Amino acid sequence: MSSARFRTRHAALVAVPALCFLAACATSSNRKPTLQTSNEPQQRFRMVGNGFETSAVISADGAQGPNINVGRFDDGAAIRGTINNQPFQLAVDQAAGTANGQTGWGPLSMNATEEGDTLKCNGLIGRPGTITISQQSINGNIGLCAYDLVRSGDSYTGSRSCGRGIAQATVTFPTNILEWKPINICVLMALLMSTP
Numbered sequence: 001m002s003s004a005r006f007r008t009r010h011a012a013l014v015a016v017p018a019l020c021f022l023a024a025c026a027t028s029s030n031r032k033p034t035l036q037t038s039n040e041p042q043q044r045f046r047m048v049g050n051g052f053e054t055s056a057v058i059s060a061d062g063a064q065g066p067n068i069n070v071g072r073f074d075d076g077a078a079i080r081g082t083i084n085n086q087p088f089q090l091a092v093d094q095a096a097g098t099a100n101g102q103t104g105w106g107p108l109s110m111n112a113t114e115e116g117d118t119l120k121c122n123g124l125i126g127r128p129g130t131i132t133i134s135q136q137s138i139n140g141n142i143g144l145c146a147y148d149l150v151r152s153g154d155s156y157t158g159s160r161s162c163g164r165g166i167a168q169a170t171v172t173f174p175t176n177i178l179e180w181k182p183i184n185i186c187v188l189m190a191l192l193m194s195t196p
Helices: 175-179 182-193
Strands: 002-005 034-037 044-049 052-059 062-065 068-073 078-083 086-093 098-103 106-115 118-125 128-133 137-142 145-152 155-161 166-172
Touching (some): 062 182, 068 182, 078 182, 128 182, 145 166
Antiparallel strands (some): 002 034, 062 068, 086 098, 106 118, 128 137, 145 155, 155 166
């Protein structure tokens, strides 16, 4: 079990297990948001539950998996690719912590803010939503799905609801996700966790 701190805009990259979700917005607090991560050899985001699994190998350049091909360009200032065979393209203002663009299912507008030791992702991903990530929990709704997860070892476990009832879910982030800026982590979470 390991944990990592989100870094500020000017800090060096930290290679410690990380989502949100997974970061780089300045904050007036001395504390920095943290995210629980896993030391698995393959740097993979994984979300599993009863009847569903989402996974993607995470690298500095993007995320690739069975239903995702995300590319990070210009050090994360642009994110584009496909999710479930639907194209998307986003412009990212890392200093402002915002991302805007179009996905195959509609507009995506996201805002990332650090509040104490948490990363808060809020915006429009098909519909309005807010999800809050800390080392201890992931709570809120993103796109069509709502989460109430708490830390359990290297992962987060709890309930997930995506309009088809409530199901158990386990979410695991890789260490290298911390190389991404906070807004990039929020976008990745929106893309991977917002649909059933």
